[in-house]
Amino acid sequence: xxxxxxxxTLKVWRQxxxxxxxxxxxxxxxxxSSEMSFLEMFDVLNERLIQEGKEPIAFDHDCREGIxxxxxxxxxxxxxxxxxxxTTCQLHMRAFKDGxxxxxxxxxxxxxxxxxxxxxxxxxFDRIIQSGGYVSVNTGVSVDGxxxxxxxxxxxxxxxxxxxxxxxxxxxxxKNSSALLFVSAKVSHxxxxxxxxxxxxxxxLAMVAQxxxxxxxxxxxxxxxxAVCPKEISITNIARLNSEYLKAGLSADLSPTS
Amino acid sequence: xxxxxxPAGKLEEKWVDYKGHCKLxxxxxxxxxxxxxxxTGLAGASAAASLGELGYQVKAFCFxxxxxRAHSIxxxxxxxxxxxxxxxxxxxxxxxxxxxxxxxxxxxxxNVHRLAEVSVNIIDQCVAQGVPFAREYGGLLxxxxxxxxxxxxxxYAAGQTGQQLLIGAYQALERQVAIGNVKMYSRHxxxxxxxxxxxxxxxxxxxxxxxxxxxxxxxxVLLCTGGYGNVFYLSTNAMGSNVTAAWKAHRQGAYFSNPCxxxxxxxxxxxxxxxxxxxxxxxxxxxxxxxxxxxxxxDDPRKANDIPEDERDYYLERRYPAFGNLVPRDVASRxxxxxxxxxxxVGTTKQAVYLDFRFNLINKYGRTEANKLGIENPDEATLVRxxxxxxKEEYGNLFDMYEKITGExxxxxxxxxxxxVHYTMGGLWVDYxxxxxxxxxxxxxxxxxxxxxxxxxxxxxxxxxxxDGYFVIPYTIGNYLADEIATKxxxxxxxxxxxxxxxxxxxxxxxxxxxxxxxxxxxHKRLGKIMWEKCGMxxxxxxxxxxIAEIQQLKKEFWSDVRIPGTINEMNPELDKxxxxxxxxxxxxxxxxxxxxxxxxxxxxxxxxxxxxxxxxERKDDEFMYVAAWEFKGESNWQLHKEELKYEVIKPSQRxxx
Ligand SMILES: Cc1cc2nc3c(=O)[nH]c(=O)nc-3n(C[C@H](O)[C@H](O)[C@H](O)COP(=O)(O)OP(=O)(O)OC[C@H]3O[C@@H](n4cnc5c(N)ncnc54)[C@H](O)[C@@H]3O)c2cc1C
Ligand code: SF4
Ligand code: FES
Numbered sequence: 001x002x003x004x005x006x007x008x009t010l011k012v013w014r015q016x017x018x019x020x021x022x023x024x025x026x027x028x029x030x031x032x033s034s035e036m037s038f039l040e041m042f043d044v045l046n047e048r049l050i051q052e053g054k055e056p057i058a059f060d061h062d063c064r065e066g067i068x069x070x071x072x073x074x075x076x077x078x079x080x081x082x083x084x085x086x087t088t089c090q091l092h093m094r095a096f097k098d099g100x101x102x103x104x105x106x107x108x109x110x111x112x113x114x115x116x117x118x119x120x121x122x123x124x125f126d127r128i129i130q131s132g133g134y135v136s137v138n139t140g141v142s143v144d145g146x147x148x149x150x151x152x153x154x155x156x157x158x159x160x161x162x163x164x165x166x167x168x169x170x171x172x173x174x175k176n177s178s179a180l181l182f183v184s185a186k187v188s189h190x191x192x193x194x195x196x197x198x199x200x201x202x203x204x205l206a207m208v209a210q211x212x213x214x215x216x217x218x219x220x221x222x223x224x225x226x227a228v229c230p231k232e233i234s235i236t237n238i239a240r241l242n243s244e245y246l247k248a249g250l251s252a253d254l255s256p257t258s
Numbered sequence: 259x260x261x262x263x264x265p266a267g268k269l270e271e272k273w274v275d276y277k278g279h280c281k282l283x284x285x286x287x288x289x290x291x292x293x294x295x296x297x298t299g300l301a302g303a304s305a306a307a308s309l310g311e312l313g314y315q316v317k318a319f320c321f322x323x324x325x326x327r328a329h330s331i332x333x334x335x336x337x338x339x340x341x342x343x344x345x346x347x348x349x350x351x352x353x354x355x356x357x358x359x360x361x362x363x364x365x366x367x368x369n370v371h372r373l374a375e376v377s378v379n380i381i382d383q384c385v386a387q388g389v390p391f392a393r394e395y396g397g398l399l400x401x402x403x404x405x406x407x408x409x410x411x412x413x414y415a416a417g418q419t420g421q422q423l424l425i426g427a428y429q430a431l432e433r434q435v436a437i438g439n440v441k442m443y444s445r446h447x448x449x450x451x452x453x454x455x456x457x458x459x460x461x462x463x464x465x466x467x468x469x470x471x472x473x474x475x476x477x478x479v480l481l482c483t484g485g486y487g488n489v490f491y492l493s494t495n496a497m498g499s500n501v502t503a504a505w506k507a508h509r510q511g512a513y514f515s516n517p518c519x520x521x522x523x524x525x526x527x528x529x530x531x532x533x534x535x536x537x538x539x540x541x542x543x544x545x546x547x548x549x550x551x552x553x554x555x556x557d558d559p560r561k562a563n564d565i566p567e568d569e570r571d572y573y574l575e576r577r578y579p580a581f582g583n584l585v586p587r588d589v590a591s592r593x594x595x596x597x598x599x600x601x602x603x604v605g606t607t608k609q610a611v612y613l614d615f616r617f618n619l620i621n622k623y624g625r626t627e628a629n630k631l632g633i634e635n636p637d638e639a640t641l642v643r644x645x646x647x648x649x650k651e652e653y654g655n656l657f658d659m660y661e662k663i664t665g666e667x668x669x670x671x672x673x674x675x676x677x678x679v680h681y682t683m684g685g686l687w688v689d690y691x692x693x694x695x696x697x698x699x700x701x702x703x704x705x706x707x708x709x710x711x712x713x714x715x716x717x718x719x720x721x722x723x724x725x726d727g728y729f730v731i732p733y734t735i736g737n738y739l740a741d742e743i744a745t746k747x748x749x750x751x752x753x754x755x756x757x758x759x760x761x762x763x764x765x766x767x768x769x770x771x772x773x774x775x776x777x778x779x780x781x782h783k784r785l786g787k788i789m790w791e792k793c794g795m796x797x798x799x800x801x802x803x804x805x806i807a808e809i810q811q812l813k814k815e816f817w818s819d820v821r822i823p824g825t826i827n828e829m830n831p832e833l834d835k836x837x838x839x840x841x842x843x844x845x846x847x848x849x850x851x852x853x854x855x856x857x858x859x860x861x862x863x864x865x866x867x868x869x870x871x872x873x874x875x876e877r878k879d880d881e882f883m884y885v886a887a888w889e890f891k892g893e894s895n896w897q898l899h900k901e902e903l904k905y906e907v908i909k910p911s912q913r914x915x916x
Contacts, residue, residue: 017828035530037663043535043779050777050832055823058831060323062496064536066659067421068327083662090662115467116829123444126324130436134429135388139308139728140379142386146343149397159390159415162422166326195388 004034006098010045012057013105015114018121022114024103034094038081039064039071041093059118066090066230069165072172073118074105079169079228087167087230107168109177111215122168124214125182131210132203133186135195154192161188163231170225170233176217181225183207184241185233191244201248208245260513260887260901263689264368269907270350273372276690277733281740288313291739292747294461294476295319296448296503299328300420300720301703302482303427304727310434312732314739317474318431318440319463321447321498321834326428329484329496330723333420334656335543336402336412337720339377344401348409350374355908357718360406360586361683361711362861362877363910364516364885366903368690369708376729377721381413383728387426391415402652403546404716406586406915412717417541417656423720427727446472447834448503449765450758451479451510451699458699459748460755462762466834469827471759473750477742478698478735481507482727485682485704487520489842489849490794491786493679494526494539500838501845504686504705512694513687513887513899515707517845518853521714521862522795523680524550524590527663527673528610537678538663540613541656542716545583547618547649548673550574550590552602552611562604562612562672573597581915588713588862588875589915591677595795596873598676605674614672619645677795681719683710683862684852687887687901691734692726695887698738702726707885712861766826769836774819778836781816785809785839785846793850798866802854809847810894816843848888848896855898858882870912879910 007030015022029045036044039061046056061071071088075081081091096102104118112120162185170181187204190196196203219238226235265272283291291314295306298320306318320328342348354374358365381399385391391413392400401410415422434440445466452460458479463472486501487493508514525540525548551570558565573593575582585593594611597603604610624641627648633640646669650657660668686694686701688708693700703723710718792805816839824830859868859875860882868876884900891897 033531033533036533037535040533040535044533047777047779050821050823053823056832058829062322062327062498063329063332064497065332065538066662067418068322068329068331068496070322070327085658086662090659092662092665094665119829122323126326126432126435126442126444129429129432134433135386136433137383137386137430138311139304139383139430139732142379142382145341145381145385145391146398148385150393151397152393152395155390155393155397158388159392159422162390162415162425163418165331165421166324189390190388193388193390195386 004098006032006034006093006096006100008032008096008099009101011101011103012118014057014117017116018113032093034092036093037064037089038073038075038091038093039089057118058116061089064089067165069167072107072120072167072169074107074172076103079107079172080230085230085232087165107172109171109216111177111179112168112171122166124216125166125168125179127214128179128183128207128210129186132199132206133190135190136199137195148194150193158189158192161185161192161233161237164233165231167230169228169230171216173224173228174217175222175224176220178219178225179211179216180219180238180241181229181233181235183211184237187241187244188237191240200244201251204241204244204248260687260695260899261689262366262901263691264366265690269367269371272368273375280733280737283736283740283743285313287743289315291315291742292317292476293735294474294479295482296461296480297328297482297484297703297705298325298428298431299330299482299484299703300424300427300723301705301727302480303328303424303431304724305480305482305702305731306440307427307430307434308728308732309735310437310439313439316434316440317443317476319443319446319448321445321466323444325431325442325444326425328424329499330424330720331421332496333423333720334417334539334541336404336414336419336717337380337423338404338411338715338717339381339413339721340374340411341378341381343399344410346409348411352409353377353411356407357709357715358711358908359913360713360715362713362875362913363711363879363883363905364519364860364903365709365711367905367907372730373709373722373725376725379729380721380724384423384426387430389415389422389426391422402543403584405542405545405584405590406581406715412543414543416651417543417653420720423724427724449506449762449837451507452754452758453510453696454748454752454754457697460750462755462758467829469825469830471762473755473759475748475750477739477745478700480700480702480731481686481705482702483705485685486842486845487679487682489785489846490679490789491782492529492534492537492790494523494537497536500841502838502841504701505841505845507686507694507696507699509890510696511890512696512699513889514684514848515687515885515887516684516712516852517849517888518793518856518863519683519712519861520679521587521681521683522591522677523587524594524677525613525675526678526680527660528605528607528676538659539678539680540660540673540675541653542587544613544653544656547622547652548583548613548615549617550583550594550611550613552597552604556601562614571602578915585915586713586715591795592864594677610674610676612672613675615649615668616672619649623648681714683707683712683714687885691737692731693734693738700731700735702731712863766833769820769833769840770822770826772818772820772822774821776819777821778832778839781812781820782839782842784812785843788812789846789849793853796864796866797853799854799857802850805850806847806854809843809850813843816840847894851896852886852888856882856886877912
């Protein structure tokens, strides 16, 4: 791999906290190696800001391995930036060239208020899981792991849906700020497995209801979510959720969920 | 005196016996008892969920924005369990034995046996929660092999096992949040333990969004706050992983055990430059199918694929024919270092070795698939194509990650890898019940020292975290809380809370008022460099003595010249980091002291003064068969206590993987 260095202009969203209005600030960064990750480029900028006595840019990150779902930058109009199937932290600087201007914003959605700079509040996702995104089984009462064989194909599909990292890029990409890809991934993961069977109906209804309550918009099938999802969660999951939802809605014996 | 509270009786009956006789708390009383769980990784989330289900009032804390993001999420390769689904001779005893031996005989027999016993329940529990483990075509659970064992007992979900297990535990936790048994505080960082009459009774936490200090009461406090590998600056840990919670507990009297036992993982993506912020693991599971080699010729200028078979040195297979590429981590790491130090390293920095999949991609997977499809005499291109499919299913996400980071395609060219800091076996001293020597204060998961001795075997940290949280603490905490049912919730206006909060506020103000010139990051990097060079893969008395002096100097400099922008009462990631680095500096000193004191090699702790003629680690059982438990006595001042290790079932011998 050929390595190179570059000078860049960054336009970054700065906002001190939830209650004030934010604005873009422009920074130039020099001598950025193509081997750096996108966040390492931010580290370099932040070190400089600290040296200059300015406030560094706050952004969410933790694993820097594309798995925790914490990083969340809206880069040049695209959640997580230009690489397909890639989180912000796994984006590397060889995606850019010398002289580029890069615009970086936080996720934008009513349900994800900005806390500071590029950091947003995504606790709405936790509350959606609380509404039914689980199997109601207490510790210690389970049967042998191999008691129920599961068709490999179904298990693989459940796994593919369970790969969602809860980052919220799908919401950020959607013009309606719908969270349906996230919700459908969880509903699919659990309803494809026999263990999730008994609560299928209540789960789909409760999670969709909570999603609406949190202020996420409705889905108009634009497919923008799938295109930016770093874990390549398929919109066929949304079709599956719709059918689960319909079936659940049609059945009469619905008990309220907690 | 340290009392490990190991129950009497036969090894295989201890835990059953304990459970049959420990004290219980009735359901009505459980509702009156409050438990604080700091950390919601595998250990904390499983503990908080299980205690919530039992009816305790739980308050759980994490510093990320959601419990689903704990560092556990990043675990890749798998989780061990003695299910013997493969019919290859596994058993509880064998898992117990492998773990003790893998740990180089520095772990407690009773704890490890219990771990092996409950391992089977973990798999059942996770399956019931909907964890999508890998399955075979018949619909049953699949297994792979990990280092240090000769059976296949590792359960996995592609290269995302930690994610799937954590999501399982997280969902169970959120279910309890919904019911109201657990109250979750995310973006909160614990900064102090509150003790009243010698017992842990609460914490002071900082709300990381507003910067405010908050007080919380609990009848007991559980620290499930993970490991401290980031003391080395560069490690495979998440950026936020830190020692702060454990360190505060240590300063409040909890003993810190075997701090120098750190695990350097053999297969990580090598460092590329000064900008490097973390290192990325390539799971040990890759050693199932990847063969490790370096060129036989020094400074060989050729590309890996141009070097013919007979000019490659598969040094692990050569040195350790019985275990080959699947020797334990400490052994594999040292062997890589040996080759690179001797001048056989590859890549631009020469600090790397190859991990090559081509042989098994073609010969193992390609051929099997070709046979399945009835293709006779397949050519190499067909074998490669078929083999790739299988390799992709097994490790696809790891291969993708490698390519994103390095820009090279590991299906085509061998990976370049080098050892990196990965896991810390040391941690807070706990007894059999997972209680520290401070009453009512527990430590679970990577935060405690308990089960892995001087070297952890792959796929056993997930097992231990979940064992502690799902199956051990729900019993052992009852044994303590049964005597606490008369204790009413103590109001947080109590003077002890008042004093602790003042202490924390004072420290934050001190940090902010330094207004020096050097960034937190620069101190962290310097600490990491000292630790890696002098307390890393090889250690000696001279280096360690120097390191201690250098760290003491660094500490002085930090407290007089660190620059932290912003203010206290706002979201301030630099301030969060400053507190953590300050604690790492103190821990670093203790690690070097512990490494200096332990003048033997064992597991991941390699003292150059103590090696066999062929360069293997040499233990000194007559002098060092103990757990080091350090008591904090004041700045740069510790007292060593020793818990003698007694082996009743296994006879320690020099480890041999040849
Ligand atoms: C890249 C990688 C791959 C791995 N792969 C495997 C594998 O395949 N198999 C295996 O067995 N092991 C593996 N491990 C090891 C294993 O993942 C960890 O040891 C284990 O997950 C630790 O779990 P834990 O619950 O103890 O801590 P963590 O998951 O680290 O959780 C710590 C928790 O504590 C919280 N916390 C910390 N400090 C504070 C504070 N002061 N206040 C409030 N909250 C706090 C955090 O927010 C977090 O919730 C891997 C490790 C790494 C780095
Ligand atoms: S569906 Fe994709 S984009 Fe949406 S939260 Fe999950 S991983 Fe992120
Ligand atoms: S920091 Fe974890 S996914 Fe990017």
